[in-house]
Amino acid sequence: MTFYRQVGSVPPKRHTQHRNTEGKLYYEELMGEEGFSGDSSLLYHRGLPPAIVDSSVWALPDQTLHPNHPLRHRHLKLHELFPEGKPAETDMVDGRRLILGNADVRISYVAALRESPLYRNAIGDELVYIESGGGVVETVFGTLRAHRGHQVLLPRATTHRWLPDGPEPLRAYIIEGTRHITPPKRYLSKYGQLLEHAPYCERDLHGPDEPFEATGTDVEVLVKHRPAGEIVGTRMIYASHPFDVVGWDGCLYPFVFDIADFEPITGRVHQPPPAHQAFEGSNFVICNFVPRKVDYHPLSIPVPYYHSNVDSDEIMFYCGGNYEARKGSGIGQGSVSVHPGGYAHGPQPGAYERSIGLEFFDELAVMVDTFHPLRLGTAALACEDTGYAWTWSGRGPSEWI
CATH class of the missing domain: 2.60.120.10 (Jelly Rolls)
Known part of the structure; x- marks a missing residue:
């Protein structure tokens, strides 16, 4: 991201005590890119962020890739994968169909009516274009509304889930990087502000406005990761709900950009x-x-x-x-x-x-x-x-x- 935001309850100074009205400490988590030298945000949790009680294999949807050989231009008709008029008994995570990919980027398509499981892509950022339909994206930073024409940027390792909320399937075109997706460097000042010649500005990027808290124990989160080059999935069971953030601040967070802007x-x-x-x-x-x-x-x-x-x-x-x-x-x-x-x-x-x-x-x-x-x-x-x-x-x- 390119500008600072503060949402919910945070202490006056970072890395200092932050307590609730009963005197109990919140737990501070730094979510940062490029080690400690990139954009970051500080999140304040009610529970311990690393506390899991189980970890097992999650079998990802088909990840097979085939060479474009013999070489030729191709036309793919994505609606044939999820035909119009048929119930889309899928969700935005397990229902994805992998279209194209290499070591840098993977492109998928999905039409979903069901709410997704909690999910985190630990490989790279995701940019999700909403072709039609709409819904809510619940994230550890707060909620986002998404509808036709929106591009939703979800930073790497952001725990979230999708809740389609219309009568029609939420059709989405998903671009997954293996690192980060950012505005082009030529659009930015040396300090990260979008410049006058850029085709959009900070006013067009809409992040969460308030925290979103949920409760529960033994909460399942599906994690996509890459331990040795191969893309795999892990099913983690958290001791308490990851959506326990009372506040956060920083320059790293999910946002919605309307292509009409x-x-x-x-x-x-x-x-x-x-x-x-x-x-x-x-x-x-x-x-x-x-x-x-x-x-x-x-x-x-x-x-x-x-x-x-x-x-x-x-x-x-x-x-x-x-x-x-x-x-x-x-x-x-x-x-x-x-x-x-x-x-x-x-x-x-x-x-x-x-x-x-x-x-x-x-x-x-x-x-x-x-x-x-x-x-x-x-x-x-x-x-x-x-x-x-x-x-x-x-x-x-x-x-x-």
Whole structure:
């Protein structure tokens, strides 16, 4: 995070006694990044934060990944994994389907109606985009409301759970880093303030406003971690409820960012993807493509020019409007395009010419660019539109020359 907040009851000075009205001490916990040299917050608990009574194996959902081989562009239709009109008897944790991943980032999709178990990702931050539906995220820092268009940033090791609360499933696109997800460094002052050229500011980032306390004993928390490179799960049983925080302060906490508050950067000619960047992680970036005025040079071509991802795989999740460059490809709401490094991609046939003279794009998409190749989850292979790779040529594999 980039700015300090204080919520609930904290003592006037850190690392000093903090007691309740009966004189009992609260227990201070430092939650910090990069050892003791990164952002942190101090949380004040009623019970001992490390007190567990049991620890056992939690079998994670399928984590298998397959190489993108033979190399080709791919179109994934995520709604086929959780069809419309069918009950989504899943939750936001155990119901996730792994779509893509590498050693730096993993992307999953879920449609959930049930409340999730308590969960903590001890590998890295999660950025969760809400495609549709809504609900509440209960966290050790307090609660957050999340609905369509929200990007929910959950720092590494934040204990939380999801409670969908509408008649429709909460559909979410989940980006998991192996470290931290932050605003791009070029948007920040040397002290961490978002600068004037950034497409959003601190007013757009909404953290918890008050503590959320729960009681109970022998409380189960599912923990995802990486003891020796392999991703595994552990089921921890806490002696008392982890949501026993009476107050906290610092610069590390979960927050909600509404994609509608992202201010697009436009120009006379087509702006490259970094103009749309919202966040960055270790060896990947996240961009928001939102409705916007497009290029206004008299000879401009508003859709992207054809480009080769020399160093990157480009993953686009289409979550609203009508993406001009993909018209005619079969891509629609809930689609993901996978454009791997190694050869060019760009507008579909006819889109280049059709875009001339347009003044506005009504499109909404979240993009992840990685700097190491991505592999395909089993779920991706289960929802692939296998004809997408040939749509630029109008031919299929049997017609190759």
